[in-house]
Amino acid sequence: MTVQERSTTVAPSRSSVDVYDFGRPATLAREHSRVLELAFETFARQWATQLTAKIRVRSHVTSEQLVMLTYDEYAASLPSTTAMVICGFPDTDHKAVVQFPLSAALSWVVQMLGGRPTVMDDERTFTPIEQALVKRLMSDALEDLDYSFNNLLPDGIALSAMHYNSQFAQAAASSDLVIVSHFSIRVGDHVSPASVMLPSELVIPRLSSVNPTTPIDNAPELLRRQVHETPVELALRLSPVAMTPREVLQLSVGDLITVPHSQDKPLELVIDGNVIATAAVGSNGTRLACVLTGPTSPEESP
Template identity: 55%
Template sequence: MTVKEQNSIGAPGMQAPDVEVYDFRRPRTLPREHSRALELVFETFARQWGTQLTARVRVLSSVTCEQVLMQTYDEYAASLPSTTAMVLFSLEGLTPRAVIQFPTAAALAWVGHMLGGTAGGRPVEERKFTQIEQALLRQLMTEALEDLKYSLGSLITAAMTVDTIQYNSQFAQAAATGDLMIVSKFNIRVGEITSLATVAIPAVAIMPQLGEANPTSNTADAQELVLAQVSAVPVTVALRLVPAQVLPQRILTMTLGDLIPIPHPQHRPLDIVVDDHVLARAAMGANGSRLACIIIESEEKRP
């Protein structure tokens, strides 16, 4: 029985809810491991971007990362104001483009500071940028792009360049409507002006480098995998003489200069011990100016 049939039987006259088809081959949520890795990346970018804005606009600025999620481009564009600044970035070898979005009013206030003005907290009119303003913002975005590439590190392999600046979120076709995007939302504070910004990067440019969220191994090779892992674990190796048995009274009466005889024959090799297990025997030697041991007998038992 379908959802519409159930609704029509149980509640006559009620409109059936919209049902969205979910494609399990293209999940729209980030696994926890990927989400945490991307949060660290965008938090690093936020710090870099805030430092860059402070240096450029000569006003104390800060940027904080609020959220990282995966959306289709259609969902991302629908969440933006109809009029806003969208800087599109081309990715070498890929058709979808990345986006840095921020309010035009906030950008105009940044430019005003760069030119020596003071916004004074007054709202700035929303409008398109002049050629001079666009040139200054392109330079600002080029530096932000360098910070973004630095923060992403090995997570992105495609070269990124500033493409165009759009002013309408519905007309700026950075990607196909169904293309998945990694979207990060930021809170930007420049002086007394606070604004919201977003960064959207095509998932196809990042996800392959993140790898599988829950990688599995073939259990048929379990023994080889365990041996490989154990062989890479560092252990402490010690050379040990034959232990001497001493009465507690002798220990309690020890003073400086007392001698304790060691019942280790001079001709007998020393034991090589790992975690109180004797693995081999060795004779004393030298390696340059340092003491060394030469293994002359092994007691290691392999399965």
């Protein structure tokens, strides 16, 4: 091995192993995901309408991704300094979070007070007046969230606190599973990321009652039933003839193709290229039909 070859040799990377708890699967059932996606899309539309009315600048909110994470993973994915609106529910200790950049909220406040649309690069915390205006915006947004989720959340969600450090805002235990929806908020020409976090222990049981998942105890029976009831295309064909591409390209109207199928030989009943039986041409009233003459012999089976 030369020096150049040695220098380009890449050491094998170490594979990482993630511990998976089958008692607490960190994935959403397909039925549950669809219900939550629809709820978050409804909330995005309502939130955009509310922002447009309050800021007086055309706004658009898009729900981009729905994931299930631990709260520690969610907090680690956020900027160290950001606006985190902690929301509480009556008769429970569970918390929800609405998160968005401080700079975006400061820009909203400026426009609410009649200022010109501008991109704020400042990530400072809010003044008392700014915080009051942001809380007013969030109170309306929480009403939209409550409306969008209907029976999936307890009635009476309300703003309970506001934090600026994602590492210190303990809205849940580090290992608790949470449902997170990521959004993009476009106000005028400026786009900002945002997210909404909901506790899975509060939402999943309600999802199960509203849209129960399909039980998997009888999965083999369901699979067999699906196979038996799946439509397939059945064809009746003569014995195939082999031709070269040149011969095919030279075919024209009136040419005669000799098929190696004798007159007394049954035709082949075929599914997806596989011969399953033999049959003869018949009729059923005014329609053509085929009459089964026998199964495929072992030497003819695919």
